[in-house]
Amino acid sequence: MSKLFRAVIMGPPGSGKGTISERIAQSFGLTHLSSGDFLRENIAANTEAGVLAKTYIEKGLLVPDHVMTRLVLPRLGEMTRYSWVLDGFPRTLIQAKALNSSCDLDMVISLNIPLETLKERLSHRWIHPASGRVYNMVFNPPRIQGVDDVTGEPLVQQDDDRPEALVTRLRHYKDVAKPVIDLYKSMGILHTFSDTETDQIWPYISSLISNKIPTVRPDPRCTSP
Ligand SMILES: Nc1ncnc2c1ncn2[C@@H]1O[C@H](COP(=O)(O)OP(=O)(O)OP(=O)(O)O)[C@@H](O)[C@H]1O
Numbered sequence: 001m002s003k004l005f006r007a008v009i010m011g012p013p014g015s016g017k018g019t020i021s022e023r024i025a026q027s028f029g030l031t032h033l034s035s036g037d038f039l040r041e042n043i044a045a046n047t048e049a050g051v052l053a054k055t056y057i058e059k060g061l062l063v064p065d066h067v068m069t070r071l072v073l074p075r076l077g078e079m080t081r082y083s084w085v086l087d088g089f090p091r092t093l094i095q096a097k098a099l100n101s102s103c104d105l106d107m108v109i110s111l112n113i114p115l116e117t118l119k120e121r122l123s124h125r126w127i128h129p130a131s132g133r134v135y136n137m138v139f140n141p142p143r144i145q146g147v148d149d150v151t152g153e154p155l156v157q158q159d160d161d162r163p164e165a166l167v168t169r170l171r172h173y174k175d176v177a178k179p180v181i182d183l184y185k186s187m188g189i190l191h192t193f194s195d196t197e198t199d200q201i202w203p204y205i206s207s208l209i210s211n212k213i214p215t216v217r218p219d220p221r222c223t224s225p
């Protein structure tokens with residue numbers, strides 16, 4: 001069996017983590033794991049972690065590290081046979097160290113996108129709150145304006161995506177992410193991409209991953225035993 005591939009994607013709000021993770025998942029047959037999705041699932045299922053996490057998310061705060069690690073690491077433990085790209089975790093040094101002690105990462109992708117681009121993108125970002133599906137009224141609009149493609153439910157704009165809120169979020173991201181980025185740099189697995197367009201960055205990410213995964217392997221869940 002060929003070696004499994006594990007990647008983390010980091011970047012400020014609106015940098016394209018979700019968009020690029022989806023492209024990686026589709027192109028290389030990896031599973032896209034998102035801490036935001038894990039949280040939404042737990043909130044919907046009213047688990048103990050979900051109820052606790054909700055109180056932080058509603059205040060615009062990061063969920064405490066011990067809650068996040070207890071939530072994410074067991075999910076990764078269930079993925080031992082699969083290659084994945086992890087989006088939204090780790091966000092702090094404590095989370096990064098916990099991740100390092102539970103698995104070996106092959107690659108960390110860090111997106112470094114100018115503030116003006118983030119502001120512009122987030123001002124057009126609309127989401128389907130229940131699923132976390134993300135649209136952009138310019139870049140990838142829904143089929144019917146204002147409505148989720150899958151459920152037909154209304155889309156909303158998050159308060160956090162307002163330009164005024166973004167500057168604070170970005171500062172916070174930089175402070176918290178810096179030691180994480182330094183750690184991955186020191187491990188020699190960090191790859192940073194800077195551009196204003198996902199379509200410009202994508203060929204570089206794609207060829208980087210192709211070099212690590214010489215043949216595009218089908219997702220093992222989709223093959224018969
Ligand atoms: N690794 C994490 N550590 C702490 N809190 C987290 C983590 N991942 C997600 N959260 C919490 O869940 C919320 C939703 O996360 P999600 O990644 O879906 O969206 P987001 O923070 O709006 O990020 P972005 O704008 O970068 O997509 C976050 O705002 C944060 O409160």
Ligand SMILES: Nc1nc2c(ncn2[C@@H]2O[C@H](COP(=O)(O)OP(=O)(O)O)[C@@H](O)[C@H]2O)c(=O)[nH]1
Binds near residue numbers: 020126134139
């Ligand atoms: N205009 C434009 N919008 C983009 C581009 N890449 C992603 N987006 C949109 O920008 C917003 C933020 O992207 P997202 O993947 O949610 O970023 P994340 O917050 O880092 O996960 C979404 O509305 C995307 O559809 C791009 O290259 N150009």
